[in-house]
Amino acid sequence: MKVLVTGVKGQLGYDVVKRFKSLNVECLGVDKEKFDLTDERQTMDFIRNYRPDIVVHCAAYTAVDRAEEDRAVCYAVNVLGTRYVAQACSEVGAKMVYISTDYVFDGKGEVPYEVTDMPAPINYYGQTKYEGELEVKRLVDKAFIIRISWVFGKNGNNFVKTMLTLGKERKQLNVVCDQIGSPTYTFDVARLITDMSVTNKYGTYHATNEGYCSWHEFAKEIFNLTGLDVCVNPISTEEYPTKAIRPKNSRMSKKSLDRSLFTRLPEWKDALKRYLDELDLVNEK
Template sequence: MKVLVTGYTGQLGHDVVREGKLRGINMIGIGREDLDIANEVEVYQYVQKTNPDVIIHCAAYTAVDKAEDDKETCWNVNVLGTKYIAKAAKKVNTKLMYISTDYVFDGKGEEPFKEADKPDPVGYYGLTKYEGEKIVTDLLEEHFIVRISWVFGINGHNFIKTMLRLSKTRDELNVVGDQYGSPTYTFDLARLLVDMIQTEKYGVYHASNEGFCTWAEFASEIFQQANKDVTVNSISTEEYPTRAVRPKNSRLSKQKLIDNGFEPLPKWQDALQHYLNELAQEVN
């Protein structure tokens, strides 16, 4: 099996390639410097040349706040890029897995969003990711759409690294405590995605580590596990204004994973512990 992974320089793409290679799969990881996914001719030529069995499309414009002002770039990457990848996949008869996000939902209510719930994004980033979903659904009968949330991995920036950095100079932090979701470790997620592409169990899935928390609760757990003496003050979304609206409810139901026989990811607290250990090994 040959698998082409876009967004290789990001947290998830990096771990997907690593996981596939561990299993002896021929993984081709590409980043921005290898291919401009917003160039249709380039995309088709590259996909035709590599002729993969599967494309895992992790590449995305994910700067949520910046997207509100830099709409053209966000659209070109998340919508046109996805369209060109999907069209190329169709031409060479390749399976496609599209990585989407909790931001396709409006974040209202307290119940976990189900896979079949209608998306209603409130920000531009979420809108472009939903447009990408629609393109994949329209162009390809056989596809995977996997919505993920609150991602952290060894390769790149994330909330955990930010908290650990701040803990070096601060003994008290204000963190938003009314947005709920599931932290998701790319190491765990990558294993699931590589399992998934080896099946024909197509469709829309939600994938995150088990359990829900707020950002403030997440921060507190980070400091506790990392033995950092930092007080976390839980504040409201309104007290921490951002350019883009954040969904207050990013809880995702993973029922479809269970129904299709995929193993749920570990609890987010266990994932955090594993990640902190991985970070420590990298430092040493």
């Protein structure tokens, strides 16, 4: 079995490659140095030549605020790039795992979103990721669409690392308290992807760590586990304006995993502690 993983320099791509290799699976991680996703010929030729059995498409344009202005590039990567990867998968008969996001939803209400709920993105990044989902569904028969949220991993920048940096510089931080979702550890998602991709249980899944919290609660737990003495003040979304609108409800139901007999990811606080352990940052009290 041969696996190709795009976006190997990102948080999830890094952990997916690491996981497949730990299982002694031939796995090639690629980034834009190998081929330009937005170039149809380069993308098609690379995948044709490598002829993978599985392609895990982690590469994406993820600068959510910048995407509001940098629309052409965001579209080229998230929609056209996904289309070209999907076309190549269809041609060589490969399975495709497409990584999507909670941002495909509008964030209204408080009920967890099911995989059957109609997406209605409220920012451009979310719109392009949803259009990427549609490309995969249109072109690939053997496809897994996995929606994740609030991602943190060893390789790359994330909310946890930002909080730790700011927490060393300041004694007080203001953090949004009315956006609710699930922090998600790339190590745990990578394990699920390797388990899922060898099956034929194709479809759309929500795969986040268990439990829900606000960004404010997430930040407080980061400082609690690392022993940093920081006062975290809760503020509303309206008090922290950004170029891209964020959904207030990012809760996603994991019933799709249950129906296909996949194991749910561990609880988010457990995941955060293991992540901080990996970074050697947990304060043992």
